[in-house]
Every structure is written in C-alpha cells, then in structure tokens.
Amino acid sequence: MDPILAEVYSTVLPAAPFVIAAYVGIWIALFAYVFVLSRRAKRTREDIDALREALKSREDRLKE
C-alpha cells in the first residue's frame, strides 16, 4: 500500500473492531433486556396456568 494512504488509514483499521464491538454491544444490551422481559412473560404465563389449575381443583373440591 502507498505509505501516504497507509498513514491516512492508520487510525481506521485499528478502530474497526472497537466500532463494530460498540454497535454490537449496544444491541446486545438492549436484546438482553428484551430476553429478560420474554422470560418474565413466560413465567407469568406459567403462573397463570398454575393459578387456573389451583382454582379448578378448588372448585372441584367445593362441589364434592
């Protein structure tokens, strides 16, 4: 490579991994939160199912 061009881009190539990591890091942080939310939503759905079951068995006992 032309030494002048090499000097021009001397700060570009070394910075590339940091720039890419910064952009990826931002999205990872946001997606991590979305993942936490999705797990919480799943657990809530499971709890709702368990409550529904508990209610049903309680009603059955009352009928008996």
Place this chain on the structure above:
Amino acid sequence: MAADSPVRASSGGSPARGGLIDRLTFAALVLGVLLTAIDVVWTFTLAPMVQGAELSEPAIIGGTQVTTKLLLSQKIFYLHVPVAVASFVVMFFAALWAVRFLMTKDRAFDLRSKTAMEVTLAFIVATMISGDLWTRFEWGVWWVWEPRLTTYFILMLLVIGYFILRNALDDPERRARFCAVFCVVAFIDAPISFMITRLVPSSIHPVVFRTDSGLPPMMLIPFLLGLFGMLFIAFALTRLALRINADAQEVEDLKERLEEQDAWKSRAAADAAFERLRAGAREAVAADEAPARADSPDASTTGAATGAAADGAGVSTTAHAEVAPADSESPDTHLDSSQEA
C-alpha cells in the same frame, strides 16, 4: 401530598390491551428499528469521517485532497449519544412517575416508575459499553475518572442501588415509598451528568449538544435519525415492559390472596377442632360431677359433697377460665379474618 395514607391498589397499572397505545407501541418499535437501521447504514456509507492528526504530506483520495488522518472511531458517536440521551429521557419519566406515586399513592405509578428504571438501566449499560470501547481506542485506557464518565458511572450505580433497595424491602407500601424517593434523588445526577462537560471546562469529553456544533447535514441527519430511533425504541420497550410487569404483579397479588385464603382456612379448621376438644372436656367434667351428687347419703354430706364437687368443679372451671380468655377471642378474630377474606 397524602404522606400517611396507605398505598392504593393499582387503578391503571395494567395497560389496556389492543387499544390505540398498543398499536402505537408496535408502530413505535418498527419505526425506531427502521430509523436506527437507516442511521447505521448512513453512518458507514454517506457520513464523512472526522479528520484527525495532520499527515506528513497531503494525499489525493478519490479526487479530494486529504491532509489529515481519518477517524473511524468517531462513528460510535452516531449511536452512543442517542442511547445516552434515551437513558436520560426514560429516567426523567421514572422520576416523574415516582413523584406522581408520592402524590397519589397509586401503585400503578410505582409500577411505571420501576419499569422505566429497568429500561433506564438497559440503556445505561448500552451507553457504558459503547462509551468504554471509544475510550479504550481514543484515550488508550478502559477507564478514566473524567467528570462525564464519573457522573454517568454514579448514575449507573444509583440505578442499580434502586433495584437493590427494591429487593431489600418486603413491605410493598414502604418499598414503593422509599424507592420513589430514591428514584427522585437519583435523577438529580442525570442533569448533572448531562451538563458536566459545560460545568467543568477542563473536561476532555466532547460537548455534543451545542448551538455552534457546525455538524454538516450529512453528519447531522444520521445523528438525528439515531436519536429519534432510540427514543421510539425506548418508548416501545417501556410500554412492553410495563405490560409484562403489570401482568406479573397481578399474578403475584393473586397468588398472595390465594395463600392467605388457604392460611385462613387451615386456621379455621384448627379452631373448629379445638372447639370440639373443649366441648368434649366440658362433657367429661359434667360426667364426673354427676356420680358425686348421686353418691351423697344426706343433706349435710350432700352439702359437703356438693361443696367438694363444687371445689372440684371450681378447679375445673378455674382451669377452664384460665384457658378461656386466651382462646376465647381467637374464634372471633378468625371469624373476623374470614369475614374480611
């Protein structure tokens, strides 16, 4: 402010489903992702690179004379700053809802404040990651105790502290009140962190928001796209998280009520069993008294026997009376509890 009034049950914590806000949330998410995607593409294709140190001699690249080195690392700015601004905006709403909670004692505002703090933490972590990578490349170190970095780090610690405080308190009323106050106090650091580069002129952190920034349109447009994109994403995330948190809290409340009902039911069964035991004991005492009366031969002995029996009964009665005050109120108490349930 209703300082001593109890916390009211949520009147609007669970957002309406399928309404206008729901559609707006989805639209905001799509728009936010779209704007941010355009920002990223624009940043790496059309936005010019910032010039750094001067070259030993000028060079011609693509017909343009270049006299300085080109700084790719500056492109972190196009997403790092919007994410940081979004964290400040969401935290402002967290503090606003905390104040609303302190004014109204409505649990819905506590839930909103907590949710906004969660989103704030996600955006703060994203800001710290991207900022730290820029610091590492430009300044050669992972961390500098520079005013902007320090105040923002304190902000992150305060937000983490908010959740530690939240998990440390069991009583919902105290937890909501303490956390609301903590949230408002923590928010004071946000404007300080935002303004610190102006307040401390020796700060080496760049001042981004200023009237004379002189950003050319090709750099300003992607920055604004990223800014609005991140604000839309923050809004959508907050609404989504609010929906999930409201549902989770409702389920927790229902579980607690069910457990309380079970506890009352088992206590009522135990009280009934105890009452049966007491009735059995009374019958046994009465059965003991009856033969004593029947065995007495004359009035005087009858009187003595009656006295002895009375003494015995008195002992029993006394013993019973000693027990009675302790347990006499429990059936009523449990009854009241059951009626309340």
